Amino acid sequence: MRKTMITAIIALLIVVSFSGCNLSFLNLNPTPFFPTPNYTMTALFSVDEIQATNPPLEFPFNTEEPLLPTVQPTSAVTEAPTQALPTITVYSTVIPPTKTSLPPIATNTAVTVRGGTWVTGKYMKTPPVIDSIWDEWDATKYPAKYVVYGTSQWEDSDDLEGSFAVSWNETYLYLAVKVLDEKYVQNATGEDIYKGDSIEILFDTNLYGDLSVISLSSDDFQIGISPGKGGVDDEKEVYLWYPSGKAGRINDAIVASSKNDGIYRVEVAIPWKVFNITPASGQQYGFGLSVSDNDDSSENVQQSMVSNLRNRKLVDPTTWTVLTLSK
Numbered sequence: 001m002r003k004t005m006i007t008a009i010i011a012l013l014i015v016v017s018f019s020g021c022n023l024s025f026l027n028l029n030p031t032p033f034f035p036t037p038n039y040t041m042t043a044l045f046s047v048d049e050i051q052a053t054n055p056p057l058e059f060p061f062n063t064e065e066p067l068l069p070t071v072q073p074t075s076a077v078t079e080a081p082t083q084a085l086p087t088i089t090v091y092s093t094v095i096p097p098t099k100t101s102l103p104p105i106a107t108n109t110a111v112t113v114r115g116g117t118w119v120t121g122k123y124m125k126t127p128p129v130i131d132s133i134w135d136e137w138d139a140t141k142y143p144a145k146y147v148v149y150g151t152s153q154w155e156d157s158d159d160l161e162g163s164f165a166v167s168w169n170e171t172y173l174y175l176a177v178k179v180l181d182e183k184y185v186q187n188a189t190g191e192d193i194y195k196g197d198s199i200e201i202l203f204d205t206n207l208y209g210d211l212s213v214i215s216l217s218s219d220d221f222q223i224g225i226s227p228g229k230g231g232v233d234d235e236k237e238v239y240l241w242y243p244s245g246k247a248g249r250i251n252d253a254i255v256a257s258s259k260n261d262g263i264y265r266v267e268v269a270i271p272w273k274v275f276n277i278t279p280a281s282g283q284q285y286g287f288g289l290s291v292s293d294n295d296d297s298s299e300n301v302q303q304s305m306v307s308n309l310r311n312r313k314l315v316d317p318t319t320w321t322v323l324t325l326s327k
Contacts, residue, residue, distance in 0.1 A: 001312045026139065029210035074233040113211065116309055116321035117142060119287055121166035124174065125142025129168070132258040132265045134176050139165040141178075142281040144289055148312040150304030154293075158304050160198075162291040168279055168325055172254075172269040175201070175225075179291050182262050186226055188300045190249070193239055194292050199266060202309075204317050205275050218243050220286070221275060223250070227257035227266050238268065250274055277327055287323035290311060 012163040122139045129136065144162035149152045156162060160181055167174040177199050186196030196202065205208075206219035222242040238245055238253035254269040272279055290307035294300070313319045 015117075020308055038061075039267050042116045063127075099242045113207075114286065114318065114322045115311070116319060118324065119166055119308070119321045121168045123281060124167045124169050124326070127169055127172070127269075128174060128176075128267065130254045130256045130267045130269055132256040132267050134165075134265070134267075136168065137165055139167050139176075139178055141165050142289075142308055144291055144306050144308040146307050146310045146312070148290065148305050148309065150302070150305045153303040154306070158292040160291065160304055164288075164289050164304055164308070166287075166323060170227070170272075170279060173275075173279075173301045175266075175268045175270070177225075177268075177289070177290070177291070179264050179266070180262060181264060181293060183295045184232065184259060184264055185297045186229055186231075187297065188273055189226070189229055189237060190239060191241060191247070192300055193226040193237060194304050196229075196292070196294045197226075197227065197264075198292045199268075200288075200290045200292065201225070201270075202286070202288035202290075202303075202312075202314070202317075202320050203275060203323075204320060207284055207286045207322065210317070210319065214318050215314050216242060216317065218245075220317055223270065223274075225255060225266065225268055227264055229254070229257055232257040232264055239271045240269065240274070279325040281325055285323045285324045286317050286320040288320040 056137060110205075119142055120140060124136075126136070141163050144164060145157070157180055160179070161311075162177060162179045164177045167176075179197070181197060182279045184197050186193070187199060195243055199276075201221070201223045203221040203223070204219060205221065209219070210217055221240065224237075224239045224241060226237040226239070228236050236255035236257060238250040238255060240248060240250055250270065252271055253274075255266065257264060257266045259265075264285060277283075288307060288309045290305050290309070290312060291307075292302050295303060295305045297309070309321060311319045
């Protein structure tokens with residue numbers, strides 16, 4: 001009996017001894033290497049944990065607050081261009097001075113280049129017969145009716161008025177002129193032919209080269225035509241006044257004239273070589289045609305002059321009009 005109790009006590013001591021020791025090789029539930037999931041990766045992927053650490057009211061509140069101000073600048077930016085459009089009117093105030101700058105706007109219009117009615121010279125494949133008869137002339141007729149000199153001496157259109165046409169080919173510049181004049185008087189010659197019934201031509205061979213120059217230059221020509229000294233059946237003459245260095249009679253010009261019932265007609269062919277020009281369709285030149293009158297057979301004097309140029313000034317080519325050669 002005693003031996004049995006001793007054996008039981010020893011067994012009890014052994015059990016107590018094993019339960020109190022922390023022997024790693026006997027522990028059936030070892031401590032894991034990673035921390036408890038509640039404090040590591042599980043917390044990162046847990047919806048409950050995120051909602052707990054971030055107050056739910058902050059997300060909608062913070063989202064709405066910044067959106068309101070950002071919407072306002074956006075609408076302001078899109079409206080800004082429409083509000084800025086009226087500033088285009090600032091440029092419109094610059095346009096009028098540009099329009100008044102004539103030389104840069106030399107666009108071949110009668111308003112911006114030279115005044116008056118522009119003249120077109122039509123090409124004649126078959127040269128006209130210079131006989132003062134206009135049968136073969138298929139060209140526009142232009143008036144020369146503006147009284148530019150001797151207004152007090154001019155009575156009416158029967159006293160002095162003119163009309164003309166211009167044509168050309170590779171050799172000549174052709175002119176056909178009709179003049180209403182009750183009394184034909186021409187007794188002068190040479191540089192004085194303007195002191196009798198006569199025709200004057202102004203011709204600028206370098207129109208766009210000196211468009212705004214208000215004085216004569218070496219490319220400007222003044223030519224006079226006498227239908228006949230003493231009468232239209234008598235000796236005709238074509239005289240070059242300007243350039244003065246080339247002044248003199250143009251001997252190879254051709255003139256024919258006739259008179260009937262207070263009207264005299266003239267046809268003239270002037271060689272292009274006089275102007276040192278090789279003509280071509282589309283070329284433009286400064287141009288003017290005027291008619292001088294003298295009704296006093298006892299004196300060589302220019303009493304009046306009519307022209308196709310309303311404001312004709314001999315020494316100011318900007319008062320001349322434009323001749324365009326065409327085919």
